[in-house]
Amino acid sequence: MKRAKENPVGKNNEYDADRYAGVLKLVKEKSGWNGPEQKKFSRGVAAYFCHNSYAAHVVDMTTKEGQPYVERVFSAIDCGIVINPDAATNMVQGAVVDGIGNSLYGGLTHKNGAVQENNFHTYRIIRMHEAPKKVEVHFVKNDIDPTGLGEPPFPPVFGAVANALYKASGKRFYQQPFSSPQPEMPAV
């Protein structure tokens, strides 16, 4: 924590290390991290900061018809005061669902400067049966003025899914979408 405060990642990052750690702590507690649940799923966690808000997710992955399936997600968000908790929860759930779809199969390719996936028959969007059954959202309670919520819960889903895939397969996934062939890692 001391190091995080003294040497924040990135030059212009103005994040508050305590709030960043705060969402991780909250999601750890709510998901029962390292508890008995850990054995039932391939679990992955990631946290993120943008638009002055903090988001962390734990994704619980299993397989469904031989494919990776995120069955359940725990989210912890610090976006200051939450004005409308139900709508805010809906928004986070949506970011998680769409993030899972994008991380696993939302690929775009280009040819001669044009996007090849020009409609939903080639651009795959997550559907009902692929979405998790439960996304449990928790907000950090404080008196800080409200900050962003549309974007912040979205990017960390990718990291959490990649980490769950690593847990499941022992392989690192760096290339999105993760269902695409993964490049060989350069030797370290």
Add this chain to the structure above:
Amino acid sequence: MITLNINKKTYHVGAEPDTPLLWVLRDHVGLVGTKYGCGVAQCGACVVHLNGEAVRSCVTKVSRAEGKKVVTIEGLSATNTHPLQKAWLELDVSQCGYCQAGQIMSAAVLLKEKAKPTDKDIDDAMAGNICRCGTYLRIREAIHLAAELQGKGETK
């Protein structure tokens, strides 16, 4: 001239027989609750009922609707109190809302066929409806709730 029965009203429209029903609904008749999402039967935003069955109006020629009963989201309930509409309100399902008319129309056929749909029934019936805002969890919950309301006799 083609004669159509939409939401229990008769309309005469001057459209070519191969015009997609979706175009006729939105541009000729002015019922814009039904949405255009993809035009190629992939997203479900354009779902309406044709003699009680869910069809994708973007790939349904208007000639196919002649002599049949067309129901759009506007005609699902005269008072907007279909169990699905009540459940959708209760659980605050919508985000941008663009997909929701299609979602509700697909779910309405499911509820008619299965009074108590299981999660698997919902997966199967709703697989053709995309929601870019990711509201699937609430759609599922709302279908279960609507089934309950319907069971209690809270019909339109």
